[in-house]
Amino acid sequence: xxxxxxxxxxxxxxxxxxxxxxxxxxxxxxxxxxxxxxxxxxxxxxxxxxxxxxxxxxxxxxxxxxxxxxxxxxxxxxxxxxxxxxxxxxxxxxxxxxxxxxxxxxxxxxxxxxxxxxxxxxxxxxxxxxxxxxxxxxxxxxxxxxxxxxxxxxxxxxxxxxxxxxxxxxxxxxxxxxxxxxxxxxxx
Amino acid sequence: xxxxxxxxxxxxxxxxxxxxxxxxxxxxxxxxxxxxxxxxxxxxxxxxxxxxxxxxxxxxxxxxxxxxxxxxxxxxxxxxxxxxxxxxxxxxxxxxxxxxxxxxxxxxxxxxxxxxxxxxxxxxxxxxxxxxxxxxxxxxxxxxxxxxxxxxxxxxxxxxxxxxxxxxxxxxxxxxxxxxxxxxxxxx
Numbered sequence: 001x002x003x004x005x006x007x008x009x010x011x012x013x014x015x016x017x018x019x020x021x022x023x024x025x026x027x028x029x030x031x032x033x034x035x036x037x038x039x040x041x042x043x044x045x046x047x048x049x050x051x052x053x054x055x056x057x058x059x060x061x062x063x064x065x066x067x068x069x070x071x072x073x074x075x076x077x078x079x080x081x082x083x084x085x086x087x088x089x090x091x092x093x094x095x096x097x098x099x100x101x102x103x104x105x106x107x108x109x110x111x112x113x114x115x116x117x118x119x120x121x122x123x124x125x126x127x128x129x130x131x132x133x134x135x136x137x138x139x140x141x142x143x144x145x146x147x148x149x150x151x152x153x154x155x156x157x158x159x160x161x162x163x164x165x166x167x168x169x170x171x172x173x174x175x176x177x178x179x180x181x182x183x184x185x186x187x188x
Numbered sequence: 189x190x191x192x193x194x195x196x197x198x199x200x201x202x203x204x205x206x207x208x209x210x211x212x213x214x215x216x217x218x219x220x221x222x223x224x225x226x227x228x229x230x231x232x233x234x235x236x237x238x239x240x241x242x243x244x245x246x247x248x249x250x251x252x253x254x255x256x257x258x259x260x261x262x263x264x265x266x267x268x269x270x271x272x273x274x275x276x277x278x279x280x281x282x283x284x285x286x287x288x289x290x291x292x293x294x295x296x297x298x299x300x301x302x303x304x305x306x307x308x309x310x311x312x313x314x315x316x317x318x319x320x321x322x323x324x325x326x327x328x329x330x331x332x333x334x335x336x337x338x339x340x341x342x343x344x345x346x347x348x349x350x351x352x353x354x355x356x357x358x359x360x361x362x363x364x365x366x367x368x369x370x371x372x373x374x375x376x
Contacts, residue, residue: 078376079376080376114305116309117305117306117308117309118305120305120308120309120310120311120312120313121304121305121308121309123308123311123312124308124311124312125308140372142368142369142372143372143373143375143376145341145369145372146338146341146369146372146373146376147376149337149341150334150376153333153334153337180330181330181333181334182376184328184330184331184333184334185331185334185373185376187331188266188267188268188331188334188335188338188370188373
């Protein structure tokens with residue numbers, strides 16, 4: 001049986017989040033994560049250099065998708081339209097596994113101060129990725145920073161709504177959240 | 189010429205940041221921080237339970253000042269006016285020692301992944317404190333979340349400007365940053 005099984009990467013992430021929740025981040029070893037996922041330690045190391053990167057990898061992929069979507073938006077798109085294009089690109093890449101991750105990640109983060117800090121850094125990293133992509137389109141820096149924060153809030157809110165209600169897809173939820181935020185900011 | 193003389197608490201924070209930058213957060217001990225600050229270890233422990241809390245203490249105080257200022261804003265103040273009142277309350281509490289901290293904190297954060305995560309958590313905590321204070325005033329949650337993010341961006345930008353230019357006080361810089369963000373969001 002092939003050791004490089006499809007789905008090993010996803011199973012590793014799910015197993016890791018469950019173990020972090022049950023026994024804490026620090027106490028969880030790569031060997032335990034691999035065992036829970038039903039793979040060998042060397043399979044773990046083919047996917048991730050260490051348990052910390054297991055958490056970072058998803059963030060880097062998400063940042064890249066958001067930035068690519070913003071860069072690929074039509075030249076005449078405004079800053080929030082470009083953010084919407086980024087949200088659509090990132091949302092469309094996410095399927096059932098990503099939805100399954102939500103409650104587990106939330107439980108793991110609630111259980112660990114270290115993961116809370118990582119999660120906060122993730123928000124800051126996503127905002128920075130979107131701001132940089134907007135500045136590259138010629139958006140003034142202050143406007144880009146505001147639009148980037150809107151993008152993070154929209155992604156987080158849309159993702160939370162999707163975990164509660166999967167009758168609509170993630171893009172529908174994140175784009176609805178962006179419209180809500182835009183309306184709220186107009187009322188300020 | 190009158191020189192500003194920091195107290196033991198401020199000296200401990202400055203010494204800690206310098207040591208974190210020079211040798212890393214993990215490698216720095218309470219004994220080293222106390223020695224660098226010219227105080228005893230028991231003086232350290234009169235001010236902070238451990239080196240981690242030395243960093244958290246400032247954040248908690250800042251969150252509280254922002255929330256108090258928002259709560260004390262006139263009943264008819266809009267969400268961003270209330271945020272401005274919070275920024276004023278927090279800014280007015282900061283003097284030369286806080287300005288001195290800026291470049292050192294930046295250097296320490298640049299040198300340490302752990303401090304980068306703590307710093308990110310700080311931004312998230314400040315936004316949450318302001319959002320909660322606004323919701324308590326009856327501001328709808330989505331509007332409060334947007335206004336809270338504006339507050340964090342304004343504080344960070346105003347603080348960075350103050351470190352570069354102390355001809356104006358911190359409140360002047362944070363309130364100017366809030367006005368810039370408001371104008372930028374109107375252009376979205």
